[in-house]
Amino acid sequence: xxxxxxxxxxxxxxxxxxxxxxxxxxxxxxxxxxxxxxxxxxxxxxxxxxxxxxxxxxxxxxxxxxxxxxxxxxxxxxxxxxxxxxxxxxxxxxxxxxxxxxxxxxxxxxxxxxxxxxxxxxxxxxxxxxxxxxxxxxxxxxxxxxxxxxxxxxxxxxxxxxxxxxxxxxxxxxxxxxxxxxxxxxxxxxxxxxxxxxxxxxxxxxxxxxxxxxxxxxxxxxxxxxxxxxxxxxxxxxxxxxxxxxxxxxxxxxxxxxxxxxxxxxxxxx
Amino acid sequence: xxxxxxxxxxxxxxxxxxxxxxxxxxxxxxxxxxxxxxxxxxxxxxxxxxxxxxxxxxxxxxxxxxxxxx
Amino acid sequence: xxxxxxxxxxxxxxxxxxxxxxxxxxxxxxxxxxxxxxxxxxxxxxxxxxxxxxxxxxxxxxxxxxxxxxxxxx
Numbered sequence: 001x002x003x004x005x006x007x008x009x010x011x012x013x014x015x016x017x018x019x020x021x022x023x024x025x026x027x028x029x030x031x032x033x034x035x036x037x038x039x040x041x042x043x044x045x046x047x048x049x050x051x052x053x054x055x056x057x058x059x060x061x062x063x064x065x066x067x068x069x070x071x072x073x074x075x076x077x078x079x080x081x082x083x084x085x086x087x088x089x090x091x092x093x094x095x096x097x098x099x100x101x102x103x104x105x106x107x108x109x110x111x112x113x114x115x116x117x118x119x120x121x122x123x124x125x126x127x128x129x130x131x132x133x134x135x136x137x138x139x140x141x142x143x144x145x146x147x148x149x150x151x152x153x154x155x156x157x158x159x160x161x162x163x164x165x166x167x168x169x170x171x172x173x174x175x176x177x178x179x180x181x182x183x184x185x186x187x188x189x190x191x192x193x194x195x196x197x198x199x200x201x202x203x204x205x206x207x208x209x210x211x212x213x214x215x216x217x218x219x220x221x222x223x224x225x226x227x228x229x230x231x232x233x234x235x236x237x238x239x240x241x242x243x244x245x246x247x248x249x250x251x252x253x254x255x256x257x258x259x260x261x262x263x264x265x266x267x268x269x270x
Numbered sequence: 271x272x273x274x275x276x277x278x279x280x281x282x283x284x285x286x287x288x289x290x291x292x293x294x295x296x297x298x299x300x301x302x303x304x305x306x307x308x309x310x311x312x313x314x315x316x317x318x319x320x321x322x323x324x325x326x327x328x329x330x331x332x333x334x335x336x337x338x339x340x
Numbered sequence: 341x342x343x344x345x346x347x348x349x350x351x352x353x354x355x356x357x358x359x360x361x362x363x364x365x366x367x368x369x370x371x372x373x374x375x376x377x378x379x380x381x382x383x384x385x386x387x388x389x390x391x392x393x394x395x396x397x398x399x400x401x402x403x404x405x406x407x408x409x410x411x412x413x414x
Contacts (some may be wrong), residue, residue: 166336177327180303185288185295193291261284294398301412317412325404329397337365337390 018218020209023203024130050129053115061111086110087258095267102263105146109139110256113198117248120206121241128248131202133195140195143259148187151266160266194258201251205244212237225244289332296328297321352410359406366399 030042064079074079086107091099113130120128130136151160165182166175212233219230304320307313347354374392378385 167331169334169338174327174330177300177323178331180299181292181296181324181328181331184299185292187319189291189295193287258284289393289396290400293400293404296407301408315355318409321405321408321412329394329401332397333390333394337393 019206021214025210031096046127046129049119049125053119059117090256090260095264106256106260107134110252114249114252117252121244127203128206130198131206133199136195136198140191144191147262147266150263154267163270197262198251198255201247205247209244212240285336289336292332293328296324300324355408359383359404362398370395370399378379
């Protein structure tokens with residue numbers, strides 16, 4: 001049993017010591033590659049984990065509302081509770097009654113993120129697809145387009161930008177200094193931090209778990225007195241797994257709460 | 271800023287992150303503009319002036335936008 | 341004169357680490373004062389909000405300067 005059996009990426013050959021897992025964990029060997037219109041696609045185990053997670057979520061929700069009864073059975077009750085957690089707990093609380101229109105998107109977003117995050121601790125998968133930067137970027141991009149579109153549709157193109165870029169109560173000459181800051185903070189930093197927050201948490205959590213797991217295996221197999229530290233490493237791996245579960249659910253929740261906060265901010269009439 | 275529209279336990283957290291983001295945005299935007307001016311005028315110090323000016327402007331923006339007495 | 345002690349590596353990162361100590365304590369003091377004042381007299385929360393954000397922004401600006409200076413000195 002070697003460390004290579006635990007990690008997706010191999011140690012460089014001939015390396016005698018401990019080679020810790022790196023960001024290359026997220027770039028495994030592709031199982032199939034093809035090109036479409038000049039764009040290079042590669043199917044890796046991360047892609048398959050993403051498909052499985054999404055299929056699981058979609059199957060659960062569809063089977064929960066098949067044959068709905070007035071007195072729900074357990075599967076229907078679970079599906080309805082899960083959906084109402086986002087619809088009532090987030091959409092209605094943060095946005096108000098107008099928010100129920102966006103509850104389907106927010107629920108889909110929340111459950112997509114949380115199921116993919118939890119893939120980081122499920123055995124045999126053990127890597128969160130949301131740790132590849134492209135996925136949080138696309139999710140944040142959809143949110144960005146959505147809240148800007150809502151704001152422009154609600155307030156008109158000119159007044160929306162005027163309300164965002166020119167805060168009231170500032171003397172006129174200072175607008176030259178303030179407006180670039182407001183523009184960057186609302187239109188550039190918001191989607192960027194939304195994506196990076198999710199990505200960085202998933203990347204760091206996965207690397208933490210991988211280091212403790214690889215360290216346990218290495219400390220057991222290295223053959224000198226270091227073997228007494230192996231149980232410490234194993235205990236840390238177990239503790240960090242539970243902590244990772246908390247972080248994964250929390251990051252999905254924060255993403256959805258921030259999305260609904262931005263939507264509610266775009267809908268406010270000044 | 272109406273605080274009653276947050277899930278329970280989150281009051282103020284969004285404002286806190288928005289303040290921090292505004293401070294960083296001020297430093298980076300005006301530092302970036304100062305850096306471009308540096309490239310154009312071939313000097314070395316305009317970046318630092320840009321960062322300080324950006325921070326000052328961002329502090330003013332934070333106080334006027336979030337420190338309003340209601 | 342030989343070198344007795346040396347600090348190598350990414351000195352900018354270590355500089356930021358040292359620079360973040362003061363603002364961290366400062367922000368804590370500012371918010372502690374605001375919370376205590378609001379707990380003693382809740383009606384004053386709106387009045388002291390301006391000073392809350394002013395104090396937080398001023399303290400945090402020093403930490404942000406510490407973060408940005410390694411990029412400026414290239």
